[in-house]
Every structure is written in structure tokens, then in C-alpha cells.
Amino acid sequence: MGAPRRRVRGAESDILMDTTNLPIPIGTTVMIEHAGETMEEMYVNMGPQHPSTHGVLRLLLKLDGEVITDCIPYIGYLHRCHEKIAENRTYPQVVPYTDRLDYLASMSMNFGYVLTVERLMGQQVPARAEHMRVILAELQRIASHLLWLGTFGLDLGNFTIFIYCFREREMILDLFEAVSGQRLNYSFYRIGGMAFDFPDGWLDNCRAFLEWFKPRIPEYDALVTDNILFQKRIQGIGVIDAKSAVDWGLSGPMLRASGLKWDLRRNDPYSIYDRFDFAIPVFDTCDVWARFLVRRQEMLESVKIIEQALDQLPSGEITAKMPKTIKPPAGQVYVRTESPRGELGFYLVSDGTPKPYRYKVRSPAFCNLSALPVMMKGCLVADSVAILGSIDIVLGEIDR
Amino acid sequence: MITFAELCEQMYAVTSAWGLPWLVPTLVVMGVVVGVIIAYISVASMFMIWWERKISAHIQVRFGPMRVGGWHGWAQSIADGIKLLLKEDIIPARADKVVFVLAPMVVFAAALAGYVTIPWAPGLIVKDLNIGLLYMVAISSLTVVGIIMAGWSSNNKYATLGAMRSAAQAVSYEVPLVLSLLGPVMLAGTMSMGQLVEAQGGTWFGFLPRWFVFPQVVAFLVYFTCALAECNRLPFDIPEAESELVAGFHVEYSGMRFAIFFLAEYANMFAVAAIATTIFLGGWRGPWLPIPGLPAEVARGLFGLVWFQVKCYFLIFVMMWLRWTLNRMRVDQLMDFAWKVLLPIAFANLIVTGLVLALWK
Numbered sequence: 011m012g013a014p015r016r017r018v019r020g021a022e023s024d025i026l027m028d029t030t031n032l033p034i035p036i037g038t039t040v041m042i043e044h045a046g047e048t049m050e051e052m053y054v055n056m057g058p059q060h061p062s063t064h065g066v067l068r069l070l071l072k073l074d075g076e077v078i079t080d081c082i083p084y085i086g087y088l089h090r091c092h093e094k095i096a097e098n099r100t101y102p103q104v105v106p107y108t109d110r111l112d113y114l115a116s117m118s119m120n121f122g123y124v125l126t127v128e129r130l131m132g133q134q135v136p137a138r139a140e141h142m143r144v145i146l147a148e149l150q151r152i153a154s155h156l157l158w159l160g161t162f163g164l165d166l167g168n169f170t171i172f173i174y175c176f177r178e179r180e181m182i183l184d185l186f187e188a189v190s191g192q193r194l195n196y197s198f199y200r201i202g203g204m205a206f207d208f209p210d211g212w213l214d215n216c217r218a219f220l221e222w223f224k225p226r227i228p229e230y231d232a233l234v235t236d237n238i239l240f241q242k243r244i245q246g247i248g249v250i251d252a253k254s255a256v257d258w259g260l261s262g263p264m265l266r267a268s269g270l271k272w273d274l275r276r277n278d279p280y281s282i283y284d285r286f287d288f289a290i291p292v293f294d295t296c297d298v299w300a301r302f303l304v305r306r307q308e309m310l311e312s313v314k315i316i317e318q319a320l321d322q323l324p325s326g327e328i329t330a331k332m333p334k335t336i337k338p339p340a341g342q343v344y345v346r347t348e349s350p351r352g353e354l355g356f357y358l359v360s361d362g363t364p365k366p367y368r369y370k371v372r373s374p375a376f377c378n379l380s381a382l383p384v385m386m387k388g389c390l391v392a393d394s395v396a397i398l399g400s401i402d403i404v405l406g407e408i409d410r
Numbered sequence: 411m412i413t414f415a416e417l418c419e420q421m422y423a424v425t426s427a428w429g430l431p432w433l434v435p436t437l438v439v440m441g442v443v444v445g446v447i448i449a450y451i452s453v454a455s456m457f458m459i460w461w462e463r464k465i466s467a468h469i470q471v472r473f474g475p476m477r478v479g480g481w482h483g484w485a486q487s488i489a490d491g492i493k494l495l496l497k498e499d500i501i502p503a504r505a506d507k508v509v510f511v512l513a514p515m516v517v518f519a520a521a522l523a524g525y526v527t528i529p530w531a532p533g534l535i536v537k538d539l540n541i542g543l544l545y546m547v548a549i550s551s552l553t554v555v556g557i558i559m560a561g562w563s564s565n566n567k568y569a570t571l572g573a574m575r576s577a578a579q580a581v582s583y584e585v586p587l588v589l590s591l592l593g594p595v596m597l598a599g600t601m602s603m604g605q606l607v608e609a610q611g612g613t614w615f616g617f618l619p620r621w622f623v624f625p626q627v628v629a630f631l632v633y634f635t636c637a638l639a640e641c642n643r644l645p646f647d648i649p650e651a652e653s654e655l656v657a658g659f660h661v662e663y664s665g666m667r668f669a670i671f672f673l674a675e676y677a678n679m680f681a682v683a684a685i686a687t688t689i690f691l692g693g694w695r696g697p698w699l700p701i702p703g704l705p706a707e708v709a710r711g712l713f714g715l716v717w718f719q720v721k722c723y724f725l726i727f728v729m730m731w732l733r734w735t736l737n738r739m740r741v742d743q744l745m746d747f748a749w750k751v752l753l754p755i756a757f758a759n760l761i762v763t764g765l766v767l768a769l770w771k
Binding site for chain 2: 052054055076163166167168169170173174177233234237239240242243390391392393
């Protein structure tokens with residue numbers, strides 16, 4: 011639904027969309043009977059250019075005054091044939107494309123992809139590389155959650171938390187820059203290992219950051235978590251119960267905020283996550299407030315994982331012995347990892363050539379976004395941005 | 411001591427002695443007064459915009475404007491003003507042109523008209539109406555008419571939503587606002603702004619200044635909360651909630667028309683701070699020293715002028731501080747808060763004040 015393919019002519023609006031199975035005819039005025047009077051129904055186009063849609067998402071809101079009676083998300087504005095491109099590239103060449111999936115968590119995307127190819131090949135990775143992967147992925151989780159917290163604050167009108175979160179995220183980006191030379195699209199994971207080792211002094215910098223970061227969470231609490239206005243704003247809205255959450259295929263913090271203790275790092279351990287001791291925050295109020303608390307807690311848990319990984323970090327090789335051309339044996343594999351947004355799945359079919367035969371991404375944000383209309387119905391316009399913000403969407407991943 | 415009104419009287423007498431009709435000096439006085447007030451509003455607003463950017467920056471571990479003008483970017487607002495002046499003036503094709511053009515003027519005029527009864531210093535007041543407070547509250551609530559005009563004429567759904575929210579908000583918050591002001595009015599027994607300040611002379615128990623904020627602290631808090639809502643400031647800025655309504659009622663405005671909305675917002679901020687200062691914080695009252703070479707009256711007036719500004723800008727600082735700390739409220743919470751919390755408190759305060767006054771005297 012809603013892939014922009016053709017321009018609708020003769021209609022009042024010139025919005026790109028497929029109108030074949032649209033519940034509401036776009037551009038036509040819908041008249042309804044209300045209290046004995048005929049009146050026009052109000053549709054508001056939220057996005058694709060809107061400050062709170064976190065990218066080029068378009069929401070069509072059907073309003074009754076301030077109350078949202080229907081909400082239809084339209085996606086596809088950032089579609090770039092990610093999966094098709096991958097079929098025409100060799101396996102290592104796909105890694106930079108995965109950066110662009112969830113551009114706020116490139117490390118996690120790289121992680122998921124290289125893990126998939128490695129499992130297809132039956133490849134083992136040196137212990138040091140595994141630890142590096144976990145450290146970087148968890149730093150990335152903190153960075154991603156920080157950006158989420160900041161923009162969520164913006165959605166609710168709190169600018170200050172945004173800047174505070176960006177201050178800390180900036181430090182993580184500096185760490186990533188020192189490692190990979192990049193600040194956003196790292197392409198740092200390689201099939202069979204890592205691109206480079208940590209530079210000199212990086213581990214100390216990383217520990218210094220963790221020490222700096224831990225007291226910051228109480229600082230955020232003072233600003234937002236303990237603020238009664240903030241709590242009242244997000245409690246009890248965007249409710250989705252555990253059963254619906256499973257039915258809609260939600261994952262990650264969304265699922266954990268609905269009371270289900272489901273974290274792939276624990277439930278389907280990959281890499282070396284089974285070696286670390288960390289808690290899985292679960293809240294069962296199923297609302298935006300629960301999602302907020304889950305992500306807040308997850309940042310602290312990530313710090314714990316990084317500290318353990320830094321302590322255990324072995325020395326040695328960072329790349330396994332790999333063939334010149336990566337040609338996985340014919341077969342198929344589906345590998346799921348816990349990205350900051352939820353279950354990130356890569357499905358690869360190999361026909362024994364250097365290029366994947368079929369490549370499919372199961373994007374967590376896409377599945378999470380699909381439940382938006384359920385959560386939105388009956389809410390106020392002001393809630394819509396809070397609910398949308400609580401999903402933590404990244405359009406690069408949704409549209410692929 | 412000579413007051414502004416007396417000065418005008420003398421001028422009228424002189425000109426009528428020259429044989430000029432009464433209208434001429436009146437127009438001259440009006441022109442000068444309006445010019446001075448507009449100049450003051452412009453400069454003060456530009457200062458407040460720069461100041462707010464600085465305050466927000468320091469709250470958010472930033473520097474804010476640092477380049478324009480040299481010292482801490484002091485000329486940033488001037489540069490922004492020039493930029494807005496030079497921008498293209500866009501009127502949307504399907505907007506209601508007349509109303510669209512009038513709306514910023516109405517908003518600004520309403521903000522400006524409130525300045526008539528602000529007692530800047532002893533005797534320095536444009537017109538000390540005997541219903542000054544009522545006039546000021548009434549005229550400042552006209553702002554919402556302009557906002558509705560802007561929202562409606564833009565022919566934009568976001569603007570319309572913003573305007574509707576603004577109407578609901580203004581109507582709701584006017585009620586507790588006026589009720590909270592009645593407490594001090596009962597204490598002073600007057601609605602004239604000048605006499606309200608006069609009534610706050612002396613001290614409570616010999617050490618506390620006799621400001622109405624001390625007996626009427628509840629009223630002060632209710633008033634300040636409502637004033638924030640009146641100015642559409644966070645946490646009550648839902649008419650222009652940029653994360654939901656993009657910019658609310660002024661989403662279609664650009665260039666100078668937008669600048670006028672902006673100016674009016676800051677002018678309103680100063681106006682509500684001035685009311686609070688006059689009614690609750692003793693107006694221009696404060697310690698003063700004789701300045702050598704100046705008559706005591708003038709020295710006292712100058713100190714009064716400064717004290718009034720200091721108190722006003724302190725309140726404005728608090729407003730900015732709140733804005734950069736709190737998040738926005740939701741529409742229904744906003745209404746609940748006005749009708750279910752503020753209104754009963756304001757009524758209770760009014761009743762208690764009345765009872766105390768009746769039993770004491």
C-alpha cells in the first residue's frame with residue numbers, strides 16, 4: 011500500500027500515490043453527517059515534510075477535531091532498491107549498503123549482515139574480533155538510544171534534553187571516528203572479522219566515556235523522567251497489549267515495553283552475548299512511557315556489557331583467514347540480531363557464486379511502524395508525535 | 411511631583427493660548443508617545459530575543475550567537491530583523507488576503523495597546539485609567555482575535571488547528587487570570603495601575619516590603635501560570651507546537667509579517683511581566699539613593715524606572731527558564747488544568763481574601 015508509483019491527475023492534490031486500494035479517496039472531499047449537519051471530514055497530511063516524522067514518512071490523519079479517528083502511514087519516499095542492488099554486488103560489497111539501512115545504527119546493521127554471511131559459510135571469527143563487534147554494537151545501541159531520547163524530547167517540546175543527548179552521542183561518534191574514520195556510515199565489520207584493530211589509547215578513551223556517561227542518566231532523569239509534565243504527557247497513550255504486539259510482529263524495545271521478556275541477545279544468542287551478564291528491562295504498561303523506560307534502562311545495560319567486554323578483551327588476530335573471493339556454498343540462511351530497534355533479520359540465498367542469489371532484510375522499524383494505526387486510533391494530534399517517536403523509526407530501514 | 415499627565419496639561423494650555431485647536435497637541439502627544447513605545451518594544455524585543463537565545467544556549471551547554479557584532483553576538487537580532495525585512499512577502503494563493511494582511515497588525519496592535527497603562531516610574535504612565543487593570547487584561551486578550559484571523563485566513567489545516575487551540579486556550583485561561591488579579595485589587599481597593607503601586611508602599615511587619623505577592627502568593631502563582639498560557643509560551647505553547655502543528659497559526663507567514671508576530675509575542679511577554687510587577691511586586695518601588703545634582707523626585711523616578719525594568723526582566727527570565735526546562739502539555743491536559751485546578755484555586759483565593767478583609771476591618 012502506498013508505494014509512490016504514479017501521479018494522480020485531475021485530483022485536487024498532486025500527491026504521489028497508488029490509489030487502487032486506498033480506503034479514502036485522496037483529493038476528494040468526504041462529507042459526513044454529524045449532529046444533523048453535513049460537514050466536511052478533515053484530513054491532515056503529516057509529512058513527508060514535517061518536523062516530527064523523523065524523515066520522509068507521510069501520515070494521513072483523519073481528524074475529528076483534535077481526535078485522530080484514522081491514521082494511514084505512507085512509506086516509500088526513501089526507497090532505493092537496497093535488496094535488488096545487493097543481488098548485483100559481491101558479498102563484501104554489500105556491507106557499505108547495509109550502513110544506509112539504519113543510518114543511526116550502522117554498526118548494528120554491519121554486524122547483522124556479516125554474521126549472516128559468516129553463518130552461511132560456516133566461518134568462525136577470532137575472539138578479539140567478536141569482542142570488538144560487541145563493544146562497537148553496544149556503543150552504537152547507546153548512541154542510537156541517545157538520539158532517540160533527544161528527538162523524543164523534541165517531539166514533546168523539550169529542546170534541552172536534545173542537546174544533552176547529542177553531547178554524549180557526539181562522544182560516541184568520536185570514538186567511532188577514531189576506530190573507523192567515519193562518523194555515520196562505518197562499514198567497519200568485515201566478513202570474517204574487523205577492518206582494523208582499535209587504535210592506541212582507544213580502550214582508555216572508551217572507558218573514560220563510560221565513566222562520563224553513567225552519571226548522565228540521572229541527569230536526564232532530573233530533566234525529563236522525573237518531570238511530572240513529561241510523565242503525564244506519555245503515560246497511557248499508544249497502548250498495545252502483549253498479544254497484539256506479537257500479532258503485529260513488534261520486536262525490540264516495543265515488545266519489551268508490552269511486558270514480554272524477549273531479547274535476541276538472550277533468547278537466541280549470537281556472537282558472544284551468552285558470555286555477558288546483563289538484565290533485560292521489561293515494563294508492562296504497554297504505553298509510550300514503558301517504551302521510554304525500556305530504552306533508558308537499556309542504555310545502562312549496554313554500558314555493563316561494554317565494560318565486561320573491555321575487561322575480557324583478548325589479544326590476537328582480528329580477521330580470520332578468508333579466501334580471496336567469498337563464495338558461500340549454495341544454501342540459505344536467516345540470521346536475526348537485536349538491533350537498537352528490534353529484530354533485524356537478514357535472509358540470504360546463495361547459489362555458490364560470489365553474489366547473493368536473493369537477499370532480504372527483515373527490518374524492525376518497518377514491522378514496528380505497521381502497528382502505528384492501531385496505537386494511534388482515538389489519540390489526540392499531540393499524542394501522534396509522541397507515539398510515532400516512541401516507535402523509533404528510521405526511514406532508511408523502513409524503505410530500504 | 412510632576413507627572414506625565416500634568417506635563418501634557420501644561421502643553422495643552424500653552425498651545426491653546428496660541429489659538430491652536432485642541433486636536434493638534436493631542437495628536438502630537440499621541441504620536442510622540444506611540445513612537446516612544448514602539449521604539450521601546452522593538453529594542454526590548456530584540457534584546458529579549460537575543461537574551462533568550464543566550465539563556466537557552468547556556469541552559470543547553472552551548473554558547474548561542476557569538477559572531478554578529480563582536481561581543482557575544484549582540485547584533486544577532488538586528489541582523490535577523492534586517493534579514494526578515496528583506497525577505498519576500500508571500501501571501502498564499504488561496505488565502506483570504508485582507509484578513510491575512512490584517513492579522514499580524516491586530517496581534518501587534520493588541521500587544522501595543524496594553525502599554526498605555528503600564529506605570530514605568532512614579533508619574534510616568536501614559537494614561538492612568540481608573541480601570542487600568544481591567545483595560546489591560548481586556549486589551550491583551552484581543553491578541554487571540556488576531557491569531558484566529560491568521561489561522562483562518564491562511565487556509566491551511568495546521569494553521570486552523572493552531573488557531574482553534576489558541577481560541578480554546580485563551581478563553582480558558584482568561585478566567586483564572588482575571589480572578590487571580592481580583593485578590594490584590596480587593597486589597598488595594600482600586601483598579602488604577604498607578605494607585606495599585608501606591609498601595610504597595612511601606613512594609614509588612616516592619617521588614618517585608620508591602621508587596622501584594624506576600625499575602626497573595628497563590629494569586630501570583632495562578633496569574634503567572636495563566637500569563638504563560640496567554641503568551642503561548644512553553645509549557646503552554648500548543649497553538650504553535652512546532653512538533654505537531656509545524657508552526658501553528660503563523661505557519662504560512664514569512665518575512666516581515668512573521669517578524670511582527672514574533673515581535674508581538676515578546677511584547678506580550680513584557681506586558682504580562684509588567685502587570686505582574688505592578689500588581690504583585692510593587693511596581694517601580696525599591697530602595698533608592700539621592701543622586702547628587704538631581705532633585706530627589708527625579709532621582710527617585712530614575713531608580714523607579716530601573717527597578718521596574720529589573721523586576722520585569724526577572725519575571726521574563728523565569729519564563730524563559732521554564733520554556734527551556736519543561737515540555738509541552740497536551741491540549742486536554744491544558745484545559746483540565748485551567749478549569750479543574752487553576753479556576754478553583756483562584757476562586758478559593760478570592761473567597762479567603764474577601765473573608766479576611768471583611769473580618770479584619
